[in-house]
Amino acid sequence: MKKYKIIANKNLKVGKIEKELYSSFIEHLGRCIYGGIYEPTHPTSDEDGFRKDVLDVVKDLDLELIRYPGGNFVSGYFWEDGIGPRENRPVRREEAWHSIETNAIGTDEFMKWVKKANCTPMMALNLGTGTIENAVNLVEYCNSNGNGKYANLRRQYGDKDPYNIKYWCLGNEMDGDWQIGHMPVEDYITKAHEISKLIRQIDPNLKLIACGSSTIDMPTFPSWDRKVLEGLYDDVDYLSVHQYFFESTTENDFYASYLAMEKYITSLRSVLNYVKAHKKSKKDIYLCFDEYNVWYNVNPLRDDWQIAPPINEEFQSLKDTIVFGGLINSLLNNCDIIKIACLAQLVNVIAPIMTENNGRLLLNTIYYPFLNATKYNRGETLKTFVVDGDQFDSRYGKAYYISQAITVNDEELVINISNYAKEESNVEILLTDFNKMKLINHSAMFGDDMDARNTFDNPYNVVPIDMKNTVKVEKEKVTIQLKPQSWNCIRLKIN
Ligand code: AHR
Ligand code: AHR
Numbered sequence: 060m061k062k063y064k065i066i067a068n069k070n071l072k073v074g075k076i077e078k079e080l081y082s083s084f085i086e087h088l089g090r091c092i093y094g095g096i097y098e099p100t101h102p103t104s105d106e107d108g109f110r111k112d113v114l115d116v117v118k119d120l121d122l123e124l125i126r127y128p129g130g131n132f133v134s135g136y137f138w139e140d141g142i143g144p145r146e147n148r149p150v151r152r153e154e155a156w157h158s159i160e161t162n163a164i165g166t167d168e169f170m171k172w173v174k175k176a177n178c179t180p181m182m183a184l185n186l187g188t189g190t191i192e193n194a195v196n197l198v199e200y201c202n203s204n205g206n207g208k209y210a211n212l213r214r215q216y217g218d219k220d221p222y223n224i225k226y227w228c229l230g231n232e233m234d235g236d237w238q239i240g241h242m243p244v245e246d247y248i249t250k251a252h253e254i255s256k257l258i259r260q261i262d263p264n265l266k267l268i269a270c271g272s273s274t275i276d277m278p279t280f281p282s283w284d285r286k287v288l289e290g291l292y293d294d295v296d297y298l299s300v301h302q303y304f305f306e307s308t309t310e311n312d313f314y315a316s317y318l319a320m321e322k323y324i325t326s327l328r329s330v331l332n333y334v335k336a337h338k339k340s341k342k343d344i345y346l347c348f349d350e351y352n353v354w355y356n357v358n359p360l361r362d363d364w365q366i367a368p369p370i371n372e373e374f375q376s377l378k379d380t381i382v383f384g385g386l387i388n389s390l391l392n393n394c395d396i397i398k399i400a401c402l403a404q405l406v407n408v409i410a411p412i413m414t415e416n417n418g419r420l421l422l423n424t425i426y427y428p429f430l431n432a433t434k435y436n437r438g439e440t441l442k443t444f445v446v447d448g449d450q451f452d453s454r455y456g457k458a459y460y461i462s463q464a465i466t467v468n469d470e471e472l473v474i475n476i477s478n479y480a481k482e483e484s485n486v487e488i489l490l491t492d493f494n495k496m497k498l499i500n501h502s503a504m505f506g507d508d509m510d511a512r513n514t515f516d517n518p519y520n521v522v523p524i525d526m527k528n529t530v531k532v533e534k535e536k537v538t539i540q541l542k543p544q545s546w547n548c549i550r551l552k553i554n
Contacts, residue, residue, distance in 0.1 A: 061484040063448035067465050069492035073440040074395030076466065078123040081433040082181065083405040084350060085169075086130035088156050089370030092164050094416045095406035096172055101417055109172055112420045116412055117176045117405065121433050124181040124226060126349055126401045127169050131155035133231050134187025134239035138197050141165020142216050152364060154239055159366045166201065167217035180222070181349075181401075184254065186230030186270075187240025191253050198227070198258040198265075226266045226399075228299060228349065229254060229291075232273040234283045244283050248290030255294040268347045268399075271298040275323040281330050288334040288344060297347035297399060300327060303354035303409075304382060308454060313378070314479035315453035317385030317462035320351075322455055324393045331396065346396050350403035351386055353379040353425070371408045373423075377521050377544075378509040380424040384477040384546040387432050388464035391440045391475070402429060415515060424513055424521045427504060431523070431548050436475065438468025443488075449480065461486065461541075467553070472496060474549040478541040486539045494534055497552040501526040505545035523548075 085091050099108030128136055135154045140162045142148075148162040166182075173180045182201065184194040196209045201222040203210035210221070229251040232238050242250075247270065255267050269291045272280040288298060302323060306313040324346070331344055353375055361368050375383065390400050406412045411426035443465050450457045460480035465488075466473045472493060478484050490496070502523040511521050523546075530549055531538040541547055 061449040061460055061480045061482060063459070063461055063484065063486045064446050065443055065463060065486065065488045066446055067441045067443045067488065067490055069441070069467070069490070071442045073392060073442055075439050076391065076394045076437060077398045079399040080390060080394060080397065081120070081122055082124035082126065082349075082399055082401040083120075083122050084126040084130070084401040084403045085405050086408065087128050087132045087136070087153065087160060087164070088130055088404070088408050089372065090367045090407040090414070090416070091404055091410070093161070093367035095414055097164050097168070098417065107168065107171055109175060110414065113406055113412060113414060114175055116420065116422065116426075120430055122176070122178050124399060124401065125173050125176065125178045125405070126181045126183060126228065129155070129183060129231055131231060131238060133183040133185050134189075136185050137189070137193065138166060138185070142167060142200070142212065156370055157360055157362055157364055158368055159364055161366055166197070170217065170222055179226070180224045181226035181228065182224050183228035183231055186233060186247070186250055186254070187238060191250065191257065194254045195257045195261070198261050202262040223262075225264060226268065227258065228268045228270075229295065230270050232301065233270045234277055234279050235273045244279070244286045248287060251291055252294055255291070266297065267295040268297040268299045268349070269295040271300040271327070273301050275302060275319065275326075281326055284327060284330045285334060288330065289337070292334060292338050292340060292342070292344065295344065297345050298327070298331070299347045299349050301348070301350035301403075303350070303352055303403075304386070305353060305355045306378070311451050311458075312454045313382060314385075315455050315458040316382050317389050317477070318453065318455045318458045320386055320389040321392070324389065324397065328396055345398040347399040348390065348397050349399060349401040351390075351400065352403050352409050353383050354409045372413065373409050374413070374512045374514060375423050375425045376509060377424060377504065377506055377511045380428060380504055380521065381477045381479065381544060381546045383425045384428045384475065385462040387428060388462045388475055388477065391436060391464035391466060392443070394440050419515050421513060421515050421518050424504070427523050428546055431502065432475070435471065435473045435548065435550060436464070436466040438466055441465045441467055460484065470552065470554070471499065472551045472553050474537070474539070474551070476539070476541060476547045476549075478543065478545045478547065480543060482543050484541040486541060488537045488539070489535060490537060491535055493553055495554060496532050496537065498530050498532050499550040499552055501530050501539070501547065501549045503542055503545050503547045505542035509544060
């Protein structure tokens, strides 16, 4: 049995958990849009062709922002293809994912869908093939109340009122050679600056997000991030970063993904602080972690140029799920600088929600910890210190066999723990200044087969289970018994 001692104090907090920390992402990629959110022939579809079965489970997640339309897709996307009467919209070769784009869904349909999902839009601009003019026109189309051509086009095709989209990404992963229109950092800064300058004239209330690094492994990390911040400090509000994890070396390295994420964020924190100090600025720029997940790249790129081919359709395993829990913990533990985080993606592509064309819907294993986070981990994160416990060696350094995040709001204290050890573990948490705690429940995901998944024919194979007699609550102390290799959430009533 492995043992851990953790301490936390009621008044020692990381910070507030912004509602935007629970955001997601839909891209014109594979079957995310077509066959995912939109399928007019599906029995559940509404008058706009949106799948209601998908909308229902998206609404349950209570997400804040939905990033759109990409991803790599956006860097070759001409947004004017996607407005106006459908029969006039061009069908195009889509270069990022080697697919055929019908443009049946565009900006106006996205706005309708996002509203039905009770979410807020976060739009990405094309800084690859797109010109400064294209970007400015899109912002005019969406947000202008004036009498210009594009505001009037919106009145004609979309809505008489401006959409007032606040969050705008200045491109996607522009540091990567795979990106359409990838460019040296200096060129990116120039283009992003020119666009931000002009679009802020249309709407001074925009929140702008600059491209930081696509992964921690980029040869240009973290100098790309430093240069982008130095060049765009006064233009933007957030730096976007991405990271996906998969089991590439050892199982232990994979389990240490939470530590890798933590170290990535720590480095970015240093870069943010460095540039702020160097600029002698009073302004803070925050991180927008707008793509994260476990991702194996199954059935990735195809060369048959189809409409909505299955790409990156993943059925995450139990093992992936406890790693995923660790990623959420790292986000929560850094919520003072991570103000936005988008799970990539939402439907069919590296997603918690899967669909069959004209058929069933499935909740992948990671849907459950994600739902749990958005439901219960609201409020603030407490600082936690593991003062004693078993560790293993990983490529990121020594890692504890558990990762944890503790959050608190007026009613509840919520303890999230992933246990990576192959044996039962005992966790003793000293929670000073909390003296009236009462267990609500301990929910866990575990099992003998770490490769177990949910499938359309066995959809509830891996789901959370309510545990019995695993938590002891004493004055200021909670002791928890964890199953081997498990994801756990323990909710306690306070006050
Ligand atoms: O989410 C899948 C892809 O991952 C996105 O299109 C891109 O931004 C990243 O490389
Ligand atoms: O596809 C290349 C890279 O892989 C990037 O897109 C990154 O996000 C992913 O890890």
